[in-house]
Amino acid sequence: MTSEDTASSEPAPPKISTEARPEPGTMVPERLIGQPDIITVSHVDKWFGDFQALDDVSLSVKEHEIVVILGPSGSGKSTFIRCLNRLEEHDAGRIVINGIELNEDVRNLNAIRSEVGMVFQQFNLFPHLSVLSNITLGLRKVRHLPRLDAEALAIQLLERVGIPEQAEKHPAQLSGGQQQRVAIARALAMQPKIMLFDEPTSALDPEMIKEVLDVMQELAESGMTMLVVTHEMGFAREVADRLFFFDEGALVEEGTPEHFFTSPREERTKLFLSQIL
Amino acid sequence: MTQQLPAPQSQRIVLPPHRQRARRPRSVRTREWIHRNLFPSTAGTALTIVSVTFIAALTVGIVWFVFFDANWRVITDNRWLLFAGSFPHDQEWRLWAAMGFVFALIGLSYGMWSSLGRKDHLFIVLTGIAVILFMGHGGAAFWSSLWFLLSIALLFLGYVIARTIGHDRARQRSLLTRVILLRFAFDDAFSLRGGFDKTVPIQTRARAVRVALFPTRTGANRIVGGLLILALPLVLVILLAGGGASMRELDGFVLNLLLAPVGIVGGLVIAIPLAIGRASKLHAIKWTCTAYIEIVRGAPLLGWLFVALFILDDIIGGDLIIRTMVVLAVFTAAYMAEYIRGALQTLPHGQYEAAQAVGLSRGQSLRLIIMPQALRISIPPIVGQAIAIWKDTTLVTVILPLRELKGNADSAIAQSEFIPDRIEAYIFVAVAFWIVAFIMSRISQRMERAQGIGER
Numbered sequence: 001m002t003s004e005d006t007a008s009s010e011p012a013p014p015k016i017s018t019e020a021r022p023e024p025g026t027m028v029p030e031r032l033i034g035q036p037d038i039i040t041v042s043h044v045d046k047w048f049g050d051f052q053a054l055d056d057v058s059l060s061v062k063e064h065e066i067v068v069i070l071g072p073s074g075s076g077k078s079t080f081i082r083c084l085n086r087l088e089e090h091d092a093g094r095i096v097i098n099g100i101e102l103n104e105d106v107r108n109l110n111a112i113r114s115e116v117g118m119v120f121q122q123f124n125l126f127p128h129l130s131v132l133s134n135i136t137l138g139l140r141k142v143r144h145l146p147r148l149d150a151e152a153l154a155i156q157l158l159e160r161v162g163i164p165e166q167a168e169k170h171p172a173q174l175s176g177g178q179q180q181r182v183a184i185a186r187a188l189a190m191q192p193k194i195m196l197f198d199e200p201t202s203a204l205d206p207e208m209i210k211e212v213l214d215v216m217q218e219l220a221e222s223g224m225t226m227l228v229v230t231h232e233m234g235f236a237r238e239v240a241d242r243l244f245f246f247d248e249g250a251l252v253e254e255g256t257p258e259h260f261f262t263s264p265r266e267e268r269t270k271l272f273l274s275q276i277l
Numbered sequence: 278m279t280q281q282l283p284a285p286q287s288q289r290i291v292l293p294p295h296r297q298r299a300r301r302p303r304s305v306r307t308r309e310w311i312h313r314n315l316f317p318s319t320a321g322t323a324l325t326i327v328s329v330t331f332i333a334a335l336t337v338g339i340v341w342f343v344f345f346d347a348n349w350r351v352i353t354d355n356r357w358l359l360f361a362g363s364f365p366h367d368q369e370w371r372l373w374a375a376m377g378f379v380f381a382l383i384g385l386s387y388g389m390w391s392s393l394g395r396k397d398h399l400f401i402v403l404t405g406i407a408v409i410l411f412m413g414h415g416g417a418a419f420w421s422s423l424w425f426l427l428s429i430a431l432l433f434l435g436y437v438i439a440r441t442i443g444h445d446r447a448r449q450r451s452l453l454t455r456v457i458l459l460r461f462a463f464d465d466a467f468s469l470r471g472g473f474d475k476t477v478p479i480q481t482r483a484r485a486v487r488v489a490l491f492p493t494r495t496g497a498n499r500i501v502g503g504l505l506i507l508a509l510p511l512v513l514v515i516l517l518a519g520g521g522a523s524m525r526e527l528d529g530f531v532l533n534l535l536l537a538p539v540g541i542v543g544g545l546v547i548a549i550p551l552a553i554g555r556a557s558k559l560h561a562i563k564w565t566c567t568a569y570i571e572i573v574r575g576a577p578l579l580g581w582l583f584v585a586l587f588i589l590d591d592i593i594g595g596d597l598i599i600r601t602m603v604v605l606a607v608f609t610a611a612y613m614a615e616y617i618r619g620a621l622q623t624l625p626h627g628q629y630e631a632a633q634a635v636g637l638s639r640g641q642s643l644r645l646i647i648m649p650q651a652l653r654i655s656i657p658p659i660v661g662q663a664i665a666i667w668k669d670t671t672l673v674t675v676i677l678p679l680r681e682l683k684g685n686a687d688s689a690i691a692q693s694e695f696i697p698d699r700i701e702a703y704i705f706v707a708v709a710f711w712i713v714a715f716i717m718s719r720i721s722q723r724m725e726r727a728q729g730i731g732e733r
Contacts, residue, residue: 085634087630087633087634110636113633113634113636114636116634117634118630118631118634120627120630120631122625122627124625124627124628124630124631125631126628126631126632126646126650127650128649128650128653137635137637137645138635138636138637141637141641141645142635142636142641186635187634190635190636
């Protein structure tokens with residue numbers, strides 16, 4: 001998938017530094033020191049009519065970093081990651097992904113969409129296509145791969161997410177967890193450098209959440225850069241390098257999982273965590 | 278991989294023997310069904326008796342009328358008039374060839390994408406018998422019957438061929454493979470030295486020939502699909518080309534059978550861009566499409582047929598039948614566009630977003646993701662509109678100098694000897710229309726079921 005040399009040399013979970021906290025937006029987890037920024041967001045605003053969904057958001061994400069975004073509902077966290085592959089257009093500020101700025105330029109947009117994979121809360125699989133065709137569609141129509149190559153890759157990905165035997169079925173014949181794993185495989189098929197997860201387990205029955213989180217954890221260990229909007233605190237604590245807390249459209253606090261779960265600084269963060277934990 | 282592969286799920290749950298329940302004997306089940314559905318209570322029993330009496334009386338009445346009372350000579354003496362009207366007699370073979378082609382194509386499509394059930398077989402046999410009876414009644418129609426039976430045979434032949442191909446798992450088969458298969462099939466058969474090798478069973482050889490000559494499933498899909506798209510032009514070519522009938526000689530039931538498909542297919546072809554255009558962000562396109570739909574739907578078909586007769590004649594001229602076809606297509610399109618637009622609106626927005634996220638362009642996502650789903654949702658109303666336009670082809674008689682089935686039935690009963698036989702003529706017309714409408718409705722059901730695999 002991505003350049004695995006750097007990831008395999010440092011596969012260990014993040015080492016927690018207990019040094020003095022740097023200012024928001026500048027903190028770097030130890031295992032990623034020296035990695036280039038792959039996403040840079042500066043002073044981004046987003047309005048829906050009169051409602052401000054994002055308020056002066058600035059942050060950067062390192063290559064291979066696992067970022068979990070937390071926040072109450074309506075806090076703008078989904079809007080934020082949807083801005084990153086331009087499913088929403090931001091109204092002010094800059095978003096640069098892998099050196100390409102997101103703007104009206106359609107060529108930039110296509111370049112970015114091939115770098116960024118997205119997994120949705122509602123899976124959004126194509127119900128009229130088989131699982132295999134769901135995965136091969138982008139490969140064949142966007143990447144123009146021959147059918148057999150695309151299918152071989154798709155089967156590989158289905159093996160990776162643990163359901164190769166479901167290839168010929170249609171999405172409606174699968175359980176929610178299986179569907180979400182197919183959706184992950186579909187996003188991975190385009191060989192993105194960054195994966196965005198918009199509440200990937202929120203629509204799942206409790207017993208299916210783990211199978212999806214396992215796939216995501218495996219993906220994280222392989223060195224993928226991931227931004228995950230989720231309410232799964234266990235995942236945030238174990239897998240994330242950094243947590244971002246959004247409230248009312250603003251980035252309120254960021255830090256390592258340990259910082260968040262032991263000594264959050266902001267009152268709003270404390271309140272949110274006390275409600276959710 | 279941090280997790281175990283889930284065990285493959287079996288499709289059916291089979292209970293262990295001690296938990297399987299024996300089915301009750303059929304006689305018990307029948308008795309229970311009769312009790313529950315026919316005689317559940319005093320009121321139910323009364324209703325059953327009343328309705329059975331009513332149905333029985335109706336059936337006796339119909340049978341009596343059909344077999345003893347009615348004078349079917351009004352139909353059988355005017356067979357040609359009703360079916361083909363002024364179509365030249367010496368070109369009759371063209372009609373039968375077109376019929377054979379269409380029947381074979383129906384059989385192929387059914388075999389490719391669906392299957393004939395018991396009801397379909399019953400319907401084909403009953404309709405076939407009725408048609409043969411009508412052709413045989415009161416006059417020698419040996420050749421016509423033979424042609425008709427041949428068409429039915431073609432339908433089943435196409436069906437069987439398509440079913441055979443349907444079991445073929447291979448996607449592609451190279452020419453070399455085919456040659457090798459043929460060599461195998463006829464291996465030793467013609468060699469002087471070896472003679473016919475009896476160790477290879479003849480069935481195996483036949484199978485090799487079949488696999489070598491037939492297209493694969495993917496190939497057959499393309500061929501049948503292409504034939505379906507080209508079916509209308511091909512039928513017109515069969516009827517008209519090279520010294521066949523002229524446009525104005527298309528008449529009778531043949532005219533209905535030509536007008537309706539043009540209206541339906543043409544309507545669908547115009548409707549898809551209209552529906553997309555109406556949902557467009559560009560106001561010019563949106564307003565144009567909306568105006569088209571609202572204006573066309575705002576006037577009755579009868580009015581638009583007047584337009585075909587007079588206004589279009591002044592503007593573009595051309596053959597009246599072609600102008601009528603254009604009007605039918607334009608009229609149908611307005612309705613179908615609205616059904617498709619409705620379906621487009623019911624699709625979850627996530628489908629557009631997922632298509633974007635995969636990197637598809639707007640055109641690609643429309644063609645590959647959105648339209649297939651929208652069309653599937655709108656199959657029932659679209660077929661409803663198709664059946665409506667099929668029956669509306671009779672309106673052509675009302676104002677245009679074109680004679681279709683209903684118009685020619687009017688001419689038939691205008692003959693002095695058949696004046697008392699109005700009811701027979703109109704019953705015949707009604708049944709003829711019903712047969713085609715019923716086929717359309719069956720096909721619609723099949724399409725829905727075939728597409729239902731991906732139901733949300």
